[in-house]
Amino acid sequence: MEHPDYGLKEERQVVYRPVGHRKLFMNPDADAAREHFRQKSRKLVEKVTTLADAISRFVHDGDYIACGGFGTSRISTAAIHEIMRQRKKNLGFSAHAATHDFQLLVNGGCINRCDVAYIVGLEARGLSKRARQAVESGEVELTEWTNAALSWRYRAAAMGLSFIPARCMMGTDTIAYSAAVEMECPYTGKKYVALPALYPDVGIIHVHRADVYGNCQIDGPIVSDWDMARAAKRLIITTERLVPNAEIRREPHRTVIPYYLVDAVVEVPYGSYPANMPYEYYSDEEHLQEWLRAEQDPETLAQFLERNIYGVKDFWEYLNLNGGPARLAELRRMENLIEK
Amino acid sequence: MEHPDYGLKEERQVVYRPVGHRKLFMNPDADAAREHFRQKSRKLVEKVTTLADAISRFVHDGDYIACGGFGTSRISTAAIHEIMRQRKKNLGFSAHAATHDFQLLVNGGCINRCDVAYIVGLEARGLSKRARQAVESGEVELTEWTNAALSWRYRAAAMGLSFIPARCMMGTDTIAYSAAVEMECPYTGKKYVALPALYPDVGIIHVHRADVYGNCQIDGPIVSDWDMARAAKRLIITTERLVPNAEIRREPHRTVIPYYLVDAVVEVPYGSYPANMPYEYYSDEEHLQEWLRAEQDPETLAQFLERNIYGVKDFWEYLNLNGGPARLAELRRMENLIEK
Amino acid sequence: MEYNRMELMICLASRFLENNSTVVVGTGAPCAAAMLAQHLHAPDLMIMFEAGGIGPILPSMPISVGDSRTFYKALVAGSMPEIMETCQRGMVDYTFLGGAQIDMYGNINSTMIGKDFDRPQVRFPGSGGANDLASFCWRVMVITPQDKRRFTNDIDFITTPGYLTGKGAREAAGLPPGCGPYKVITDLCVLGFDEETKRMQVESIHPGVTREQIIENTGFELLWSPSLTTSEPPTAEELRILREKVDPYRYIIGRS
């Protein structure tokens, strides 16, 4: 019985066309990344530190950063506040389903370039006036992508590649204002977008549980963090709680992020507030509205930022300023659908 | 501050070179697969059935099949026995870390073509004489790949693509006897292998827990089954136990295989025996040695197959023939490192 | 029975969702339409959210596409790539999109108003997952108010592909064949797309609305379906479920 052969039989000349004309901010080269990863420590050593230390050691002016979670879910608010407090400058940012994180970084004047899928909005809550201004004034340089495209750019990096094919963006202005290349499939001859791998300098992910070495578990949707954790050259973990290593080893199939990806582990309970931490606490909609309102007026905004970010010592103080344990207990009840 | 631009600036002529000269057995076209998946039912309906029914309805002579697990871990022995019992013929097979599954299918005379990463061996246990004969005599037509390559071919399909780049196989005879194409990265100009997506006609996966709709959980390493489950056009699940839907919904982040991928669910406790089912039972090394020994002589082998496969009504009978509950209890103790 | 235009749009949209199909929704009206369909004719409509939730038993309207409601007692709390790849693989039937501008081929702008990308007059969020979903899902639906500014062929930025420049254009651009815009549900009418030209065509006019009103509120020439009808208004049952079960706090239907 003869079976068909779907293979390519003869050499074929094809053309790679740069259809996206904006800047590709990060080097997609897998060999450069391999050189970095070759040097990266695999030492099973305690990495627990403070946020101040983690941010000052691992986030440098000019770095390109990526934040985990989705919009207002499981973002590392605490780490972003610390980036603002340390007045980090000229950061690049991967705005993969970004909402409050983008709003914060713009308010901090921290970023000057951005790979965009979703910015300036806070989903159903409305738009951030300050974030919008920053983009409309050209303060932040943009290259367009989509949520899937940025997910897959992380995936390419996580796989140790320099590119990965995809079928989105084609035919639109989104691709024209990206930095993507059009190519075709070697087997079918069909058109594909080649997405460049994205190896961020720093990834920042908030998780439910981590041990002191950085082995992490996440509950609820992982969003794109499996791939982003592996794509990032350095990785900062904030965690709701530190757990004994034995808890990780009890269910090794639950480990989403292995320790050797991680550079720093910081225990920050409620570290995602005012965002939603699955199974832990719901988003603080009132406080998020305060943010949107404060941005309406520059003076109000300056005071608001001073009060909430620059004037506080640490994230505990921010939590206390905004309702403290009572409000957090309320948000926990909301998360668990328990009527007050 | 100016940042470098790593993008491609001008069109580039490149060549796709078919460096692998063997047959590409399956159509990698993503659009053909999309047409299939478009038709595939998304109905949340009970899919529980018998193995006899599942195999007769979903595995047809000439189909290309893929089996989950790794070697002698979490394979669906019960389903493969049923394929043998139903005398399925001319099957194609993806031999991704295959050991006892390949041995069985060859002994059943079920397969005539095979994408190979690992065949004929049972790892440290030795080689299958019969499997070796089948390959050496040309009874089974081969195309060479590697474990990673087959994993990624599933990945490409799971992503809905027709190809995916990789950096393995290059420079070797393995690629020369594959059906791979050499290409280059649009961004870095570096050489890559383009792996063709692999959409098997049928996937067969043994899991720890499934509900009646086919939502599945797996404990221990997932091997390549996340991707394979999504790549397969039809999917048969055998499960150690059926669980209520509520158990799936209690921990939705544990769902590895969603119901809409699944065509049939069969409860087969010990369905991986004599292979190792993580946390449930260890491999039966004595019985696996019996297999290797039986293959030394054609007559012995015929009797052995008659006794264990063709002459039995179902998998329960096979289990009973080989020690039954007592042996299974022993293997459970071995799995849990409890001294007898 | 009285109803507002948001209620009308949600009810009409929900009727297009077949039982036993898959749909990726965002927050707001699309989610309400999907929930309404589940309560009525499509109990096994499988709802998915971009961040990874699949098949939740929605206890209330999610505020965010990633919030905990989107995977409450769900079948899967997966990942964004999992959802996007399920779409790219052809397993998702419907999705809903919105935007600031839409042209006669159903191309959507949710990126910016203005002609200079570096200095836009107004910047919107951008694609998010919209471009992806519109590239991959079989039937793309749009719920939007209708006016001349919004329904225009002078679209400033095509964020998300409709039929691009007409029949065959999606395929020529490399997008998977056989999918694209399906229905546009506005406060004036329901529009589909002409099979030959892939241009927007009015399929049903809402009660009390005139052809002239529709024309006045559209910046391009519309086609009219040969089997043009009047939209069936929301039933009492639809409104009851929508108001009591789907959106009791009027988060969405109160916006009208």
Added chain:
Amino acid sequence: MEYNRMELMICLASRFLENNSTVVVGTGAPCAAAMLAQHLHAPDLMIMFEAGGIGPILPSMPISVGDSRTFYKALVAGSMPEIMETCQRGMVDYTFLGGAQIDMYGNINSTMIGKDFDRPQVRFPGSGGANDLASFCWRVMVITPQDKRRFTNDIDFITTPGYLTGKGAREAAGLPPGCGPYKVITDLCVLGFDEETKRMQVESIHPGVTREQIIENTGFELLWSPSLTTSEPPTAEELRILREKVDPYRYIIGRS
């Protein structure tokens, strides 16, 4: 102290594994070498198995690369793609390979003996993950008995890349730069690879073995390291740990 050649090879191999490095191992001697290293100089050697186990507290020798021992109390029970991608990304330092034939550039055949692919004289399992690991891991080690049939330039099938045809050949073929064969540990000697030619060169000769024996048992011309030494035999401590803790049932060391 008495020792057999398998014990010798395992002890020598284990010494090359640095602490705080990562290694993908299979079953058998490589796993024994890694476990021995953990007990002695490299307690934080991170052991990975192709099927997905990372950092297990190995209770005993695994029989299969996928069996439950490979993720017993592990840090991760992941997936095969996870392991392979960790390698492709450059995060894995060492791996161990074996095969039926090896040539002077460290290319390995584990596929077949014979010249006709469709009718091989002898078929072996094939690459499995060997080709991948040898393509990606920084330092590839081989543990193998040495004889003329096995150490040959007339290799029937290059399953797994060594240095291919010499310096620069891996890179020209498209493989990631900077990695490749590191040590070949046989029952006669330890071989490395000359920096200039990438050819196999003897670095240390086992006690009681002569140059002539090595030459007689090699099918190609060997290079000899200018700093050629005698292999340090297993210490009493190494042998004790190997026999008591690593392989008490002599599954591996009993094969010699």
